[in-house]
Amino acid sequence: MASSSSLKRSPDQAARVSYRVVLVGNPNTGKTTLFNRLSGSRAKTSNFPGTTTAARIAHASLGNGHGAVEAEIVDLPGLYRLGLSTPESRICREVLAGEGLYHKPDAVVVVVDACNLTRNLVLVGELLAYDEPVVVALNMVDLAQRRGLTLDAAALSREIGCPVVPIVARRGEAVDRLTGIVANVLRKGESHTPIGLATDDQLEAWADRAVAASVTGVGSGADTLTERLDKTFTHPILGVLVFALVMGGMFWTLFALAALPMDLIEAVFSRLGVWVTETLPPGAIRDLTADGIIGGIAGTAVFLPQICLLFFLISLLEDTGYLARAAFVMDRLLCRFGLPGHAFVPLLSSHACALPGIMATRLIPDRRDRLATILVAPLMSCSARLPVYVFLTSMLFVGQPLYAAVAFAGCYLLGAVSALVSAAVLRRTLVKGTARPMVLELPTYKMPSFTNALIAARDQGYAFLKTAGTIIMAISIVMWWLSAYPKAPEAPEAVTLQRAASAATNDAQAHDLLARADAAQARAQQQQSFAGRIGRVAQPVFAPLGYDWQLTVGVLTSFLAREVFVSTMSVLLGGSDDPDLADTGVIARIRQAQRDDGSPLFTPATSASALVFFVLAMQCTSTLAVTRQETGSIKWAGVQLAYMSGLAYVAALITYQGLRAAGLS
């Protein structure tokens, strides 16, 4: 992956890279399709320096034979006008002017939608005000012809004063001709005379004149199919039904298809851990490698299938043109809570996992809208909460599956409602403002590109592994160390069980006794470890919520990743560390667990309090790492941790004290 430094000025790079070409264009003009055509699968993704806007860069050979040149191609973010106050426009202005950290390009290829020439030419007019050579790639000429438009590229070129090449990027038609012309422009180094169109009116008049001189035909008029589809997809009732079907299908596909590779990744890392344990001599190096490093990498890599698949599906949906319509459907609900309609995909994705959900906020154009969505997305109940919900609802409603199911569904509802209410509060406090009223270009409906979707999935997966993976692994190692040290002496209970195993007459009994000995030793280790000691110190803080030191350790270790709660409680309270809840013996043992004073650990009030806490608390270091990455600041990760933990604490406190007052303690 290219580092962001590849976009910065550097004498070494300047000497190594012959030419730099930037791709510019309105959204939905096929710019990314052209970039993928030029770069194949060799593109690298990084962020523009000092921003969270993704930049895609590729090295490509432009032109043929002796006239070919090697160039670095930078895919700039889609924008409507250079003069807008959006991050995309600012980045483009700085790149074109070679300001700040950017290296000035040698040529600009502006991708123009042939069906929508006037508006696109306004951007071309702005670009011609700079002194870099400009080549216009007139894309989707096939679609323009089908709509009854006849375009004269030569006349357009004469009118605007730069080369114009008609292409069909989707099919690769005339892309070679385009690259040949770009190579020629780069070799000659000739540029146009910058035009001086100072005002918007002048630019628009210039674009109108160019269109009048080069386009004949009036188009095919209203597209009745598009209008009917738009009416259905944005209808107050039908639109919601279609939305529910599409999203249901998408998330079913996500869960169904991601499960197998996730299981495979877990199995591979598990076997790798076992292999390391069996191969390396016992000691700190072995434990660090097997539990810290391999465990940390596994904890990151296991999310990869979900992230890649989600972005693959989002890219397909976006390509069809449906997502723009769906955004309006959800805008009606979400804008009441200060969130934009675009937030629905991130929030829904967060039900699978907050990591892809937060990364999907890149769809949201307004920075503050995006920030508000990132901050509340982890309140949606993710799949990592599932084992905890199963565990605690079974503690809460013993032998009452109907009530347990209602409580289970209630957890999801509580998470979603809390996210919306939190968004409303945040928009009145830390992220002041209302959701920006929605205005969107509704792109033409078309068949999605599988190649573009695959490239998007690969890029997003790679970006996740690089940025989040390193942080997640570092935190995992620290947490491993806290729970592994200092080493506890051999627990008397473990020694007794090991002796009993040695004396056992059959293998099954010996195996069972050894497993119990391991669990007893693990429990002793938890108690003696730094994590255990911290749990005892922190217990008074959690006492008003009904937690003893054991539950406190369970809650604290869950701040690494909430799914470890079940295995931690299992180890602490005398089960094995196998979190498989099908082992009813484990649940029974935990249900009978006692506090130091002999009273039951899991009362209805304690279980309900813990359930509410886990619904609302920020207990995922991976999510915090991705929040920091996507907001570009550790401050917002801190805000997320603080407000969610505070909300969880207060809600759990009210739950516990309320149930106690009602006599359900």
Add this chain to the structure above:
Amino acid sequence: MSANVAPCQQPIPLSQLRAGCTARLHSADLAKDDCALLKALGLTDRCLLRVCKAGEPCIVEVKATRIGLSRTLARGVFVVPEALA
């Protein structure tokens, strides 16, 4: 209130036009950034637009571009109706 009665010169909110009506953009009473974005999308001064769908969202067509606007925005965009629906 429906505006598909007769051509007139009085600007009315875009949100009051029915599907099928054409109109010319007169002015916009919106935030500066919203005005700039609408203009960049093609909703320029005196441009001719056709309402493809009224309500929430309001969908208009301007020079082959289809633009969706939330009702809030459509209320702040003033147009002069041009033709009968």
